[in-house]
Structures are given as structure tokens and as C-alpha cells.
Amino acid sequence: MFQDLSEKFARVFKELRGHGKVREAHIHGAMKEVRRALLEADVNYKVVKGFISNVSERALGQKVLDSITPDQQIIKIVHEELVKILGSEPSVFRLSGSPSGVMVCGLQGAGKTSFTAKLAVHLKKKGRSPLLVAADIYRPAAVEQLEVLGREIDTPVFAPGTGLPVAEIVRRAAAEAKKSFRDTIIVDTAGRLHIDGEMMAELSIVKDILRPEESLLVLDSMTGQEAVNVAREFKKEIDFTGVVLTKLDGDTRGGAALSVSSVAQVPIKFVCVGEKTGDLEAFYPDRMAGRILGMGDVLSLVEKAQETLDEKMVKELEGKLLKESFTLEDFLDQLQRLKKMGPVDQILGMLPGLKAKNALPSGVGEKEMKKIEAIIQSMTPLERRSPQLIGGSRKRRIANGSGSSVQDVNRLLNQFQQMKKMMKRFSKVAGKMPVSFPFS
Ligand SMILES: Nc1nc2c(ncn2[C@@H]2O[C@H](COP(=O)(O)OP(=O)(O)O)[C@@H](O)[C@H]2O)c(=O)[nH]1
Ligand SMILES: [Mg+2]
Incomplete structure (x- = not known):
């Protein structure tokens, strides 16, 4: 994405650098090029106008012209102004309620249903347990599409069918979420080919x-x-x-991304970069601006790397274990990273210092991991941090929510405590991470 635009920016900056001394005329010339590049990328003309005027005004200041690195100063200004039109502050997407509702709307074919699944994957990584709601009552195929995605990502879908009014579907979904201890209700609404009054009325109902x-x-x-x-x-x-x-993975010129935030005065929260359920990125204006200007997007790369197992993560984990601040939340996080990478024993084999073949009791498979995961996911964040709070009634709730028994919950809690103890002892002796998978 933005390949074309990036190349044009690169050319403009190269040109600027080519002058021994940057003069006003050079800046005017550069701005003309930038203006054309943005318009060709289909950026809204008003946004372009504002952008060029801001950059020009700042770039033509004496401080910039007299500095020893005017070209770099100008790149910095362009970067800052790009960040501004992309929305300045990184928009936060943080759900705090239990349950929290998320309404997904838009025109038909925009990618609502796919995004609903992507968001669920994203939120699950953060320890939430979503319930997806098929509220597209006009197209049975849309309901089925969500059900298929739900199965693929192992997330429940509430789909009472196309016979009910949308208000009733949402009401029942809320009750269902309560009953099954899902803390996030994501409603995939029905789109239309064009904006019309009917759709808006329906969205208002869902929202209310x-x-x-x-x-x-x-x-x-x-x-x-x-x-x-x-x-x-x-x-x-x-x-x-x-x-x-x-x-955004497609053949887009990027104009929408560069205009929507300023024109509609709303933050971009996510971008989708593919059809797969993992192809979702949180949106950060500064990173996107950096990408466009060819400065790379180191932070997003780092984030991607952190999603899989790496040495740094292991170090971090080790630190937590030594400090005894390792919680069930961390544990869930580890499990999920592990799961993403493939069969458990293979992954453990890649961990430094861990000889999977000897360490892994037989029978620790995907099924066992799924169960553990479900149990931890049914706990509240507080319970994950302070498992000592989990008494009888909480255990029953967790067992119900995760489709397991109270014994299973007990077993997990005991093993978690044992693991912590063992790790503490081990770290005192060897100062190293222990070599054992705790659950069998
Ligand atoms: N390449 C690509 N395709 C996407 C993306 N998001 C959605 N799609 C595809 O766009 C089509 C419409 O998506 P869908 O979620 O059904 O749209 P809805 O009608 O708004 O629910 C489907 O074929 C999706 O696979 C994306 O980020 N990249
Ligand atoms: Mg849909």
C-alpha cells in the first residue's frame, strides 16, 4: 500500500537534497510535486490544500532555510503534517465494560463480516471472550458466513436466524452473552448497497x-x-x-486513508490488510506516516515479531518468573502465542535451553491446551492476576463459562501454583528458567 506515493515522496526529497543550499524556490517546486502526488493518490483536495499550506508555511521559515540540514527538517515537517491529517493521536480501542458492546456497520461488501472475525481474534489475544452476533437479517448467506468464520476462529456466534427483528436479536444476544460469560458482544449489522433511511433507522435501534x-x-x-x-x-x-x-492490501492509492480522518473528523482505529482472520492492524497515524515516507514501520514489525516466540520474549518471561509476577494472564498469553506457531512439541523444541522431547509429558496436546485456554479466558482480569480470589462460586462460574468442570479449574489452579513454586526454587538454584511443561 502507498507504494506509489512513497516513491514520489522519495523523489521529491532526493531532489531537495541535491541542492547545496535550499532556497524558497526549491521548496515551492517540491510542494508542487507533493501536491500532485497526493491528488494522484486520490486524497481529498481540501485535505491536500490544507496540508500543502501548512507544510509550506513551516518549511519556508528562516530557521529551516538557515539550518545545516534543511532537507531533513522539511522531511520532519512533512512527517508531522502527515501525522496530523491521519488523525494525530493514536486512537485507543480499549473495552472496559463487562460485557462491552461493539457495533460494526457499513455498506454491503465493505468487509464488515470479515472484520467482525478479525476483531474477535484481536480481542481474544487481549484476553477477552467475544460473542459474535449475526444481525444481518436479510441475507441468510451472511449469517452462514459469520458462522463459518466463528468456527474457524473458535468463537461462538449468536445467530437466531433471519426471522426475528433486529432489536430482538440484539436483546437475545445480550442475554446469551450474560449466560455464557462472554464479555464482548460484537454485532455484525446488515449493510446496504447505498446509505438509506432504513439502514440508519436499523442501526439506531441496534445502538439504543x-x-x-x-x-x-x-x-x-x-x-x-x-x-x-x-x-x-x-x-x-x-x-x-x-x-x-x-x-489496504489491494490496489488502492491510499487516498481514503489519507482523507477520511480529517474530512469526517473521526479516528481510524484499524486497518485490514488481507482476507485472513489475522490480517488486522491497529492504526497508528505516526507509523503510517513513517511508512508512507519510506521511514519504515519498525514498531509494527516489532509488534509482529512479539506475537511469535522470540528470545526477547523469553527473557521477559524469565524476568517475570524470577520476580514472581507471572500471572495466569501471562500464562494465557504464552499459550496463545504457542498455539499460533504450530504443534506444541515442535515449538517447545525451539525454546532456548528447552529439550522438548524429554520435558514434555505425553498427552499434552492441542486439546489440553484448548481446555486450559478456555478456563483462563473465563476468568476476569482480576482473577487472572490474583487467583487466590477464586473461591467456590467463582470456580463454578469459570467452569460453566469454559465448558469444563470445577475439578478441571482446581487442577489448573493447583498446577499453576506448583509451577510457580517450582520455578522459584529452580531459579534460586540455577538462576535459569526451568525445563518442564507443567501440565500433563
Ligand atoms: N483483500 C482483502 N479482502 C477483504 C478484506 N476485507 C474483506 N475482504 C473481502 O471482501 C469481501 C466482502 O467482505 P465481507 O466481510 O463479506 O463484507 P460485508 O458485506 O461488509 O460483510 C469478502 O470477499 C472478503 O474476503 C481485506 O482487508 N483485504
Ligand atoms: Mg456481511
């Missing part, structure tokens, strides 16, 4: 009942300025909290 913490408008970035118009029109009717831009 669900009272979502986040209402996200999903926009297809391939449609360029049309997506920006949709955002503007939606904004007049529904007060949504953020935008999701999809299909």
Missing part, C-alpha cells in the same frame, strides 16, 4: 439496545473518495467512534 462502547464504520479503501463520502454521510446520522479501513 446494545449501547456499544465502540461503533465502528467499516469502509472499503478501494472505493477511494467514495469511502470518505460514506463516512461523512454516516456521521450525520450515527455517532460512530471510529473507522476501519479494509482492503
Whole structure:
């Protein structure tokens, strides 16, 4: 994405660097090029106008012209102004309620249903347990699509069928979430080909009942300025909290991404970069600006690397174990990272200092991991940090929520305590991470 735009920016900066002394005329010339590049990328013309005027004004200041590195100063200014049009502050997406509602809306084909699944995967990594709600009552195929995705990502889907009014579906979904201890209700609403009164009325109904913490408008970035118009029109009717831009992996010129935030005055919260359920990225204006200017996106890379097992993570984990601050939350996190990477024994074999073949009791398989995961996911964040709080009634709730028995919960808690004890002892003796998988 933004390849074309990046190349053009690179050319402009190279040109600037080529001059011994940067003069006003050079800056005017550069700005003309930047302006053209942005318009060709389908950025909204008003946004372009504001951007060029801000950059020019700052770049033409004597301090910049007189500095020893004017070209770099100008790149810095361009970067800062790009960040501004992309939305300045990184938008937070943090759910605090239990349950929390998330409403997903947008036109048909924008990528709502795919995003609903992607968001669920994202939130599960953060320890939440979502319930997906199929509220597209007009197309049975849409309901089925969500059900298929739900199975794929191992997340329950509430789909009472297309016969019920949407208000009733949302009400029942809320009851279902309560019953099955799901803390996040993500409602995949019905789209239309165009914005119309009926759709807006329906969204209002969903919003009134669900009272979502986040209402996200999903926009297809391939449609360029049309997506920006949709955002503007939606904004007049529904007060949504953020935008999701999809299909940024496609052949898009990026104009929508660069315009939507300024034009519709809403933050971009996520971008989708593929069809797979893992192809979701949180949106950070500064990182995106860096990407466009070819400065790379080191932070996102780091984040990607951290999602899989690496040496640094192991070090971090070791630190936590030594300090005894290792919680069930960390443990769940480890399990999920492990699961992503493939068969358990193979992964353990890759851990430094860990001889999987000897350490791994037989029978520790995917099934066992799933069970443990479900149990921890049914705990509240507080319980994960302080398992000593988990008494009889909490155990029953956790067992119910995870489809296991109280004995299973007990077993997990005991083993977790033993593991911590053992690790402490071991670390005193050897100062190293112990070599054993605790559950068998
Ligand atoms: N390449 C790509 N395809 C996407 C992305 N998001 C959604 N799609 C595809 O776009 C089509 C419509 O998506 P869907 O979620 O069904 O849209 P909905 O009608 O808004 O629910 C599907 O074929 C998706 O696989 C994306 O980020 N990248
Ligand atoms: Mg759909």
C-alpha cells in the first residue's frame, strides 16, 4: 500500500537534497510535486490544500532555510503534517465494560463480516471472550458466513436466524452473552448497497439496545473518495467512534486513508490488510506516516515479531518468573502465542535451553491446551492476576463459562501454583528458567 506515493515522496526529497543550499524556490517546486502526488493518490483536495499550506508555511521559515540540514527538517515537517491529517493521536480501542458492546456497520461488501472475525481474534489475544452476533437479517448467506468464520476462529456466534427483528436479536444476544460469560458482544449489522433511511433507522435501534462502547464504520479503501463520502454521510446520522479501513492490501492509492480522518473528523482505529482472520492492524497515524515516507514501520514489525516466540520474549518471561509476577494472564498469553506457531512439541523444541522431547509429558496436546485456554479466558482480569480470589462460586462460574468442570479449574489452579513454586526454587538454584511443561 502507498507504494506509489512513497516513491514520489522519495523523489521529491532526493531532489531537495541535491541542492547545496535550499532556497524558497526549491521548496515551492517540491510542494508542487507533493501536491500532485497526493491528488494522484486520490486524497481529498481540501485535505491536500490544507496540508500543502501548512507544510509550506513551516518549511519556508528562516530557521529551516538557515539550518545545516534543511532537507531533513522539511522531511520532519512533512512527517508531522502527515501525522496530523491521519488523525494525530493514536486512537485507543480499549473495552472496559463487562460485557462491552461493539457495533460494526457499513455498506454491503465493505468487509464488515470479515472484520467482525478479525476483531474477535484481536480481542481474544487481549484476553477477552467475544460473542459474535449475526444481525444481518436479510441475507441468510451472511449469517452462514459469520458462522463459518466463528468456527474457524473458535468463537461462538449468536445467530437466531433471519426471522426475528433486529432489536430482538440484539436483546437475545445480550442475554446469551450474560449466560455464557462472554464479555464482548460484537454485532455484525446488515449493510446496504447505498446509505438509506432504513439502514440508519436499523442501526439506531441496534445502538439504543446494545449501547456499544465502540461503533465502528467499516469502509472499503478501494472505493477511494467514495469511502470518505460514506463516512461523512454516516456521521450525520450515527455517532460512530471510529473507522476501519479494509482492503489496504489491494490496489488502492491510499487516498481514503489519507482523507477520511480529517474530512469526517473521526479516528481510524484499524486497518485490514488481507482476507485472513489475522490480517488486522491497529492504526497508528505516526507509523503510517513513517511508512508512507519510506521511514519504515519498525514498531509494527516489532509488534509482529512479539506475537511469535522470540528470545526477547523469553527473557521477559524469565524476568517475570524470577520476580514472581507471572500471572495466569501471562500464562494465557504464552499459550496463545504457542498455539499460533504450530504443534506444541515442535515449538517447545525451539525454546532456548528447552529439550522438548524429554520435558514434555505425553498427552499434552492441542486439546489440553484448548481446555486450559478456555478456563483462563473465563476468568476476569482480576482473577487472572490474583487467583487466590477464586473461591467456590467463582470456580463454578469459570467452569460453566469454559465448558469444563470445577475439578478441571482446581487442577489448573493447583498446577499453576506448583509451577510457580517450582520455578522459584529452580531459579534460586540455577538462576535459569526451568525445563518442564507443567501440565500433563
Ligand atoms: N483483500 C482483502 N479482502 C477483504 C478484506 N476485507 C474483506 N475482504 C473481502 O471482501 C469481501 C466482502 O467482505 P465481507 O466481510 O463479506 O463484507 P460485508 O458485506 O461488509 O460483510 C469478502 O470477499 C472478503 O474476503 C481485506 O482487508 N483485504
Ligand atoms: Mg456481511
